[in-house]
Amino acid sequence: xxxxxxxxPRVNTPEPxxxxxxxxxxAHVIRDDAEAVSVARRLAAEFGSExxxxxxxxxxxxxxxxxxxQSGLWGITVPKAYGGAGVSFATLADVIRIVAEGDSSIAQxxxxxxxxxxxxxLDGTPEQKEELFGLVLKGIRFGNAFSEKNSKNVAAFxxxxxxxxxxxxxxxxxxxxxxxxxxHIVPIVAVDPVEGKGYVAFAERDAPGxxxxxxxxxxxxxxxxxxxIQIANVRVPRSRLLPVAAFDRPTAAGAISxxxxxxxxxxxxxxxxxxxxxxxxxxxxxxxxxxxxxAAEDPFIIxxxxxxxxRLHAAEALLERAGRAIDRALADPEESLVNAATVxxxxxxxxxxxxxxxxxxxxxxxxxxxxxxxxxxxDRHWRNARVHTLHDPVRWKYYHLGNYQLNGVHVPRHAWS
Numbered sequence: 088x089x090x091x092x093x094x095x096p097r098v099n100t101p102e103p104x105x106x107x108x109x110x111x112x113x114a115h116v117i118r119d120d121a122e123a124v125s126v127a128r129r130l131a132a133e134f135g136s137e138x139x140x141x142x143x144x145x146x147x148x149x150x151x152x153x154x155x156x157q158s159g160l161w162g163i164t165v166p167k168a169y170g171g172a173g174v175s176f177a178t179l180a181d182v183i184r185i186v187a188e189g190d191s192s193i194a195q196x197x198x199x200x201x202x203x204x205x206x207x208x209l210d211g212t213p214e215q216k217e218e219l220f221g222l223v224l225k226g227i228r229f230g231n232a233f234s235e236k237n238s239k240n241v242a243a244f245x246x247x248x249x250x251x252x253x254x255x256x257x258x259x260x261x262x263x264x265x266x267x268x269x270x271h272i273v274p275i276v277a278v279d280p281v282e283g284k285g286y287v288a289f290a291e292r293d294a295p296g297x298x299x300x301x302x303x304x305x306x307x308x309x310x311x312x313x314x315x316i317q318i319a320n321v322r323v324p325r326s327r328l329l330p331v332a333a334f335d336r337p338t339a340a341g342a343i344s345x346x347x348x349x350x351x352x353x354x355x356x357x358x359x360x361x362x363x364x365x366x367x368x369x370x371x372x373x374x375x376x377x378x379x380x381x382a383a384e385d386p387f388i389i390x391x392x393x394x395x396x397x398r399l400h401a402a403e404a405l406l407e408r409a410g411r412a413i414d415r416a417l418a419d420p421e422e423s424l425v426n427a428a429t430v431x432x433x434x435x436x437x438x439x440x441x442x443x444x445x446x447x448x449x450x451x452x453x454x455x456x457x458x459x460x461x462x463x464x465x466d467r468h469w470r471n472a473r474v475h476t477l478h479d480p481v482r483w484k485y486y487h488l489g490n491y492q493l494n495g496v497h498v499p500r501h502a503w504s
Contacts, residue, residue: 096301098145098309104301106292107149107228107269110157114226116170117159120178126158127182131189135358138190139464141310147301148193148310152228152269155186155193162224164204169220176343176417177410180350184406187354188361191471192310194354196266198347199231202502203274205343206287209333215326219289222272230270230292230299232316236262241503246318248277248286254322255288265313267292267299275318276331285331288323296321307467307474334500337425339416342432344502346409348478349432352439353406355475356399359446359468364392366454366465388453395449398442405435426497433484433498440481443472479503 096104117123134151141148155161164179165171174182179201187194200223207219223229237260238245246259257277267273275288290297302314333340371382379385412428447469451458458465487498498504 096147096149098147098301098312099304099314100301102301104268104299107271109271110153110226112157112226114157114162114224115159116224117163117172117174119172120174123160123163123172123174123178123182124185126160127185130155130158130160131185134186134189134193138192139467141190142192142467143464145309147269147312148190148196149269151190151193152196155197156226156228160186161197161200161226161228162204162220164201164208165220165223166208169216170224171220175410176346176413177407180346180406180410183347183350184354184357184403187351188357189354190310191351191355191358191475192308194351195308195311195313195475196269198344198351199233199266199274200229200270201347202340202344203229203231203287205340206329206331206333209338209340210329210331215329218326227272228266228270229289230264230267230273232261232264232267232273232275232290232318234261234263235259236315242501244276244278244285246275246277247280248288250279250325251322253325255286255325255328257288257290257318257321257323259318261316261318263313264299264316265311267316268301268312268314273297273299273316275321275323287329287331289327289329290321290323294321294323305474307470307472309467309470334502337416337420337422337500339413339420339425339428341500341502341504342409342413342416342425342428345429345432345436345479345504346406346413348475349402349409349436349439350406352436352443352472352476353399353402355468355472356395356402356439356443356446359443359450359472360392360395360399362465362468363395363446363450363453366450366458366463367392370457371453371455382455391449391453395442395446398438399446402435402438402442405431405438409435422497425500426491429498429500429504430488430491433488433504436479437481437484437488440476443476444469447472 409431416428
């Protein structure tokens with residue numbers, strides 16, 4: 088990856104941003120779980136080398152994202168029947184966790200793409216699966232135009248579509264559009280105002296009337312470019328219109344979306360703990376009352392590192408457990424198995440949230456004042472954890488988990504549960 092900064096596009100700038108070119112060569116096709124994990128480890132090491140620089144200078148990860156999607160990792164959940172590896176969702180969680188440890192913004196850019204691959208499998212026709220899965224395996228990236236900034240809640244969509252011959256025409260505004268700026272196709276969630284049904288329309292990134300703004304200004308996950316979109320009479324062929332139906336019946340769609348979010352948080356925690364250990368070993372001074380020669384011999388620091396590591400490993404174990412539960416629910420989408428997957432994923436999300444925030448906060452307590460210097464940019468881990476864990480408030484997960492255990496009430500099935 089290049090270290091040049093002067094000619095690289097930045098986040099939150101007013102300049103128009105042209106759609107990214109489609110890949111000149113088809114992406115690599117990963118064949119099995121082991122290869123997926125191996126590729127993720129290689130890329131995470133590459134992404135991690137300049138993650139602090141990209142965050143500090145607000146550099147969009149253009150070359151990194153191309154390498155990521157061309158590696159084949161964006162297609163690992165495409166079913167084997169359509170040419171993909173069809174990896175376990177435990178493997179997917181591990182892959183995202185590994186990539187997020189290298190750069191959590193890059194890992195988040197994948198989130199909606201992978202969730203959409205799951206939706207295509209659950210709601211698409213055989214013809215749509217053949218086309219869209221084929222595009223994914225070639226290296227085409229899906230962005231998203233789902234959430235809306237001013238609607239009543241996250242599931243109250245005001246973007247509408249009307250049917251017009253072989254097309255639909257869409258109008259609306261979107262925000263939190265992670266991945267859209269750098270995508271090749273922008274799936275838009277819109278509602279038919281006549282029947283009230285929701286759809287996902289797969290629009291070309293350069294479709295007339297579709298304007299993606301590079302206006303993401305959050306203090307964390309800065310280089311996800313999760314800005315806004317204006318949709319003015321955008322036409323999409325009906326053949327690329329999928330119903331949002333997976334939540335109307337028992338499916339693992341919600342758990343699939345959530346396990347990716349949880350894996351990102353686990354990766355942030357792992358990166359924060361690794362940075363803490365490295366800083367304590369090489370830069371921190373022992374406290375005056377410890378009587379030790381190095382900070383790494385301080386018994387309180389040693390104990391705290393042990394506690395953080397234990398909690399991270401517990402979170403990772405719950406991630407793997409949730410992935411196996413999702414696999415079972417996909418194989419047999421029976422109500423109890425789907426609920427078990429949703430519960431297991433919610434438990435993982437609670438623990439990954441807690442360890443990400445705790446580890447990125449403890450970093451400074453354990454590493455000391457010099458760790459706060461701007462030259463290290465270690466605060467990016469706390470900023471990333473604080474922002475990304477807001478995606479789905481865990482206070483409601485505690486409630487749903489307790490309500491299921493105490494009263495037998497199944498956890499709601501949607502993308503935020």
